[in-house]
Amino acid sequence: MLVAGTHSGAGKTTVTLGLLAALRRRGLTVQPFKCGPDFIDPTLHRLVTGRVSYNLDPRMCGPDFVRDCYARHAAEADIAVVEGVMGLFDGGAGSSAALARLLDLPVVLVLDARAMAESAAAIVKGFAELDPRLRLLGVICNRVGGGRHLDMLREAIGQHCRVELLGGLAREADFVIPERHLGLYMGDEAPLSAAALERLATEVTAAIDLDRLLALAATAAPQPVPAPSFVAVAAAAPRVRLGVARDAAFCFYYEDNLALLAAAGAELLEFSPLTDSELPSGLDGIYLGGGYPEMYAGQLADNRAMRDTIRRWSExxxxxYAECGGFMYLCEAISDGEGRSFPMAGIFPTTARMPADRAVLGYREVTLTAPGLLGPAGSRLRGHEFHYSTIDPMPDEIERVYRLADGRAEGYTRHRHTLGSYLHLHFGASPETAGHVVGWCRASRGETGCRREGIMA
Structure with missing residues (x-):
């Protein structure tokens, strides 16, 4: 099923987390997914289910990869629950409705019912009838004022709509996860204790007819599991060791990127730029993802041993390869907007500054203008950009290897094999990219005397 809201803020994350917790409590293996490019909701899904949550984004990855990803992972579970994005129909080709049509997913609609009664039926009727290709499984009302309020909603929806009201969560059960500038707190940081999740599961079990929901969901046609076309089988060539920065400052990764890299022959070894003084031994490459380096700039600056190690590695x-927050870490400094500047790895001669006047946000398509880590010149890649920081003008002598669809040049390179960018690329858009990364790391062995340079890796 796909859990969608009538609008952003209707409560679909609360309902999704509650359903995941309640279904898992029943002993079901639940496979979560997230519609769109968001990094944060999947970490919450993983916290609740204990399973990796995958992004499903046809606009970024293409329909074939999305079908492949969904079918493979859903087949490993008793039930698949996809959290939508924004309102059901918002987002065009990247909308929840587009994904539901692509995967033939029945939709559970979350409606914020506070301050309305009979009017709820008009909203539900509109959502149910706007696109006849969609199958609305049922409605879950959020922020219900009490038993009488729920009865009024049930009567109105039952009288005017051919859609079932599956239940309603009370206002008192509203589950608030604090937000910050890039969205909700990550799963590992959010105040979602085991007791809080247990309480949410109890609320959902009491308020929603799970038996009926499961019976309706069981009518969805299972997706055929395709032959492994996008997840390549690792070649017989020696595996490479790829260091992946993973801590509170660097936590934004598309899980499919990591899976594709592993399938292409990479052994993934996590390390923390916040707390580790050395890299894992025997590395052939480093992947610095995005996250919140600006929130931990002081701690990153204090870890001079790691900053120096990363700089020497690049030199x-x-x-x-560094994306967004990882790219900021490779700059000379991060300025927090309050007059404080924190030294970083110093690979790119610029400063990342917080905050910008507004967020930079949107899908991106790039063409490589030179061969390198991600593939040959002319390769076309897709991803997403979302950040509040800006960088000071990058010197002209720093090569740019990305040409964006709008003509801008980005994708900065240093020391032949270092690539930094604000873009988060999704390798599912061009699955051969993972093979290029692994091959580039393998080919770089022996090119440099890194151990003679004193790099502990």
Missing amino acids: AGRPL
Whole structure:
């Protein structure tokens, strides 16, 4: 099923987390997914289910990869629950409705019912009839004022709509997860204790007819599991060791990127730029994802041993790929907007500054203008950009290897094999990219005397 809202803020994350917790409590293996490019909701899904949550974004990855990803992972579970994005029909080709049509997913509609009664039926009727290709499984009302209010909603929806009201969560059960500038707190940071999740599961079990929901969901046609076309089988060539920065400052990764890299022959070894003084031993490449380096700039600056190690790695010509927050870490400094500046790895001669006047947000398509870590010149890649920081003008002598669809040049390179960018690329859009990364790391072995340079890796 796909859980969609009538609008952003209707409560679909609360309902999704509650359903995940309640279904897992029943002993079901629940596979979560997230519609769109969001990094944060999948970490909450994983916290609740204990399973990796995957992004399903046809606009970014293309329909074939999305079908493949959904079918493979859903087949491993008793039930698949997809959290939508924004309102059901918002977002065009990247909308929840577009994904539901692509995967033939029945939709559970979340309606914020506070301050309305009979009018709820008009909203539900509109959502149910706007696109006849969609199958609305049922409605869950959020922020219900009490038993009488729920009865009024049930009567109105039952009288005017051919859609069932599956239940309603009380206002008192509203589950608030604090937000910050890039969205909700991550799963590992959010105040979602085991007791809080248990309480949410109890609320959902009491308020929603789960038996009926499961019976309706069981009528959805299972997706055929395709032959493994996008997840490549690792070649017989020696595997490479790829260091992946993973901590509170660097936590934004598309799980499919990591899976594709592993399938292409990479052994993934996590390390923390916040707390580790050395890289894992024997690395052939480094992947610095996005996250919140600006929130931990002081701690990153204090870890001079790691900053120096990363800088020497780059100067030695070893493969290093950094996205968004990882790219900020490779700059000379991060300025927090309050007059404080924190030294970073110093690979790119610029400063990342917080906050910008407004967020930079949107899907991106790039063409590589030179061969490198991600593939040959002319390769076309897709991803997403979302950040509040800006960088000071990058010197002209720093090569740009991305040409964006709007003509801008981005994708900055240093020391032959270091690539930094504000873009989060999704390798599912061009699955051969993972093979290029692994091949580039493998080919770089022996090119440089990194151990003679004193790099502990």
